[in-house]
Amino acid sequence: MxxxxxxxxxxxxxxxxxxxxxxxxxxxxxxxxxxxxxxxxxxxxxxxxxxxxxxxxxxxxxxxxxxxxxxxxxxxxxxxxxxxxxxxxxxxxxxxxxxxxxxxxxxxxxxxxxxxxxxxxxxxxxxxxxxxxxxxxxxxxxxxxxxxxxxxxxxxxxxxxxxxxxxxxxxxxxxxxxxxxxxxxxxxxxxxxxxxxxxxxxxxxxxxxxxxxxxxxxxxxxxxxSTFVAYFIGTPSINLFQATLRAEVEDVWLEAPAFSLRLPPSRARALAGHVGGPITAGIRPEDLHPPRQAPFEVGEHNTMTARVDLVEPTTAGSTVYATMPGPAGDLDVAASFGARLPDRFVGQEVPLAVDLEKVHLFDAVTERSVLVDARAA
Ligand SMILES: Nc1ncnc2c1ncn2[C@@H]1O[C@H](COP(=O)(O)OP(=O)(O)O)[C@@H](O)[C@H]1O
Ligand SMILES: [Mg+2]
Missing domain, CATH: 3.40.50.300 (P-loop containing nucleotide triphosphate hydrolases)
Structure with missing residues (x-):
C-alpha cells in the first residue's frame, strides 16, 4: 500500500x-x-x-x-x-x-x-x-x-x-x-x-x-x-553568517567582516543575480578543518581565523567553539574536528580551513537557498 x-x-x-x-x-x-x-x-x-x-x-x-x-x-x-x-x-x-x-x-x-x-x-x-x-x-x-x-x-x-x-x-x-x-x-x-x-x-x-x-x-x-532546514538538521547546528558577494574578474568572493572566501565555480555559477547583495552563508561544523588535516588544498582564499573559547571532546574528536570579530559583537563559530584539539589552544587564534565545495548560500531576505532549486528538491 x-x-x-x-x-x-x-x-x-x-x-x-x-x-x-x-x-x-x-x-x-x-x-x-x-x-x-x-x-x-x-x-x-x-x-x-x-x-x-x-x-x-x-x-x-x-x-x-x-x-x-x-x-x-x-x-x-x-x-x-x-x-x-x-x-x-x-x-x-x-x-x-x-x-x-x-x-x-x-x-x-x-x-x-x-x-x-x-x-x-x-x-x-x-x-x-x-x-x-x-x-x-x-x-x-x-x-x-x-x-x-x-x-x-x-x-x-x-x-x-x-x-x-x-x-x-x-x-x-x-x-x-x-x-x-x-x-x-x-x-x-x-x-x-x-x-x-x-x-x-x-x-x-x-x-x-x-x-x-x-x-x-x-x-x-x-x-x-532554506536556512530553517539547514539550521534544523545537523549537530552542532550549521554556522550562519551574514555576508556579501563581491565579483572580481572571474571569481566571486564571499565577504564578511571576519573572513573573505573565494567561492569555487560550482558555487559561484548560481550566484550571478546576487553579486553585490547581502547573502546568508551556511558552513557546517564538519566542513571546517584544522589546515593540516583538511582533505583539500588550503590557502588564504579558504581559511578563516577564530579565537578558541571551548573545546568539547566527542567520540570522533572534538567540537571547537570559537569566536570571530563581527560588526555587532563577536560571531560564534563551531567546528567539528576529527581529532582532539589540545586544551592549550583555548584562548588562541586558530586557522579554520573551509571546505568551499560545501558552503551553503541563502538569499538574506527570503532565506531560501540560491543553490538548490526548491522545485527540484
Ligand atoms: N484539538 C485542538 N484544538 C485546537 N488547537 C489544536 C488542537 N490540536 C492541536 N492544536 C494546535 O495545532 C497546532 C499543531 O499541533 P500538533 O499537531 O499537536 O503539533 P506537533 O505534534 O507538531 O507538536 C498547535 O498550534 C496546536 O496548539
Ligand atoms: Mg505532537
Whole structure:
C-alpha cells in the first residue's frame, strides 16, 4: 500500500494547524515527519489514522480517497505519544487487547502475544502489571500492543520521547527491525532531528503547518532549501553568517567582516543575480578543518581565523567553539574536528580551513537557498 497526502489541511478555529501538506509514503517506506513542537506533526498523523477530520485536500490509500473512511476500516496501527497502557491489565492482556477487540481466535492470540513480546524483549514480563515495570519496559509494552497485529500501515507519534538515551537507541533498533519484517508504509513523528536522520528512508521537515522540504536524510543535509532546514538538521547546528558577494574578474568572493572566501565555480555559477547583495552563508561544523588535516588544498582564499573559547571532546574528536570579530559583537563559530584539539589552544587564534565545495548560500531576505532549486528538491 501507499499513502498519499495532497494539500492536506486541518484548521482549529481560524488557524490552520496543517496547511496544505503534500507527501507520499511508498509501499514499504519508513517516512519521518520532523519539526519543532507545534508545527502540526501529530495533527497530520491523526488525519492519516482517521482520528481527526480533514478540512481540505485529500488523503489516499493506494489510489482510493479515504477522507471519510472510519479509522477501523483504514486498518492502521498507531503508537501514541502518551502511550496509555491499561494499569489493571497484565502485560499479556495489554498486548492481546487489540487482537481481542478484533475478535481474533484465542489460539492465534496465544501465539502472537509472546511473539510480539519477544520482539521487544519483554517476554519474561507477560504476567506482570504495568506498575511493576520500569518506564522503558512500559514503553515496550505499548509498542508491542500497537504492533502485534498485521496492519496495512503503521504510525508512530514520538514513541521514544520519554526514554533515556540508551533505551532510546535500543528502541529505535527494535522499531526498525520490526519494520524490516513488516515492510509496510510507516509514518514516524519526532521533534528530534538526529532520530529522524538515523531512522528515515525519507523525511519531511515541517514548520508552522507546512512542509519545508522532503527528501532523504542525506539530501536534506547536503542540499537544504532554506536556512530553517539547514539550521534544523545537523549537530552542532550549521554556522550562519551574514555576508556579501563581491565579483572580481572571474571569481566571486564571499565577504564578511571576519573572513573573505573565494567561492569555487560550482558555487559561484548560481550566484550571478546576487553579486553585490547581502547573502546568508551556511558552513557546517564538519566542513571546517584544522589546515593540516583538511582533505583539500588550503590557502588564504579558504581559511578563516577564530579565537578558541571551548573545546568539547566527542567520540570522533572534538567540537571547537570559537569566536570571530563581527560588526555587532563577536560571531560564534563551531567546528567539528576529527581529532582532539589540545586544551592549550583555548584562548588562541586558530586557522579554520573551509571546505568551499560545501558552503551553503541563502538569499538574506527570503532565506531560501540560491543553490538548490526548491522545485527540484
Ligand atoms: N484539538 C485542538 N484544538 C485546537 N488547537 C489544536 C488542537 N490540536 C492541536 N492544536 C494546535 O495545532 C497546532 C499543531 O499541533 P500538533 O499537531 O499537536 O503539533 P506537533 O505534534 O507538531 O507538536 C498547535 O498550534 C496546536 O496548539
Ligand atoms: Mg505532537
Amino acid at each position: 501507499t499513502i498519499t497526502a495532497s494539500r492536506l489541511t486541518k484548521r482549529f478555529g481560524d488557524k490552520a494547524a496543517v496547511d496544505g501538506v503534500d507527501f507520499e509514503v511508498g509501499e514499504s517506506e519508513f517516512f519521518v515527519l520532523v519539526g519543532p513542537s507545534g508545527c502540526g506533526k501529530t495533527t497530520t498523523l491523526r488525519m492519516i489514522a482517521g482520528l481527526e477530520s480533514i478540512d481540505d485536500g485529500e488523503l489516499r490509500m493506494n489510489s482510493v480517497v479515504v477522507n471519510e473512511t472510519r479509522p477501523r476500516d483504514r486498518d492502521i496501527a498507531m503508537v501514541f505519544q502518551d502511550y496509555a497502557i491499561f494499569p489493571h491489565l497484565s502485560v499479556h492482556e495489554n498486548i492481546a487487547y487489540g487482537l481481542r477487540s478484533r475478535r481474533l481466535a484465542s489460539s492465534v492470540i496465544r501465539q502472537r502475544v509472546p511473539d510480539a513480546a519477544a520482539t521487544f524483549r519483554i517476554e519474561h514480563l507477560l504476567r506482570r502489571k504495568p506498575r511493576q515495570l520500569s518506564g522503558g519496559e512500559r514503553q515496550r509494552v505499548a509498542l508491542a500492543r500497537a504492533l502485534v497485529r498485521d496492519a496495512q500501515a503503521y504510525l508512530y507519534d514520538e514513541p521514544l520521547s520519554n526514554l533515556d538515551a540508551q533505551l532510546r537507541h535500543q528502541a529505535r533498533e527494535d522499531i526498525l527491525a520490526l519494520h524490516q519484517r513488516q515492510r509496510k508504509p510507516t509514518v514516524y513523528v519526532t521533534h528530534d532531528q538526529s532520530e529522524a536522520m538515523s531512522m528515515a528512508d525519507r523525511m519531511a521537515v515541517m514548520r508552522s503547518g507546512r512542509i519545508e522540504q522532503v527528501g532523504t536524510p542525506r539530501e536534506l543535509y547536503e542540499n537544504p532549501v
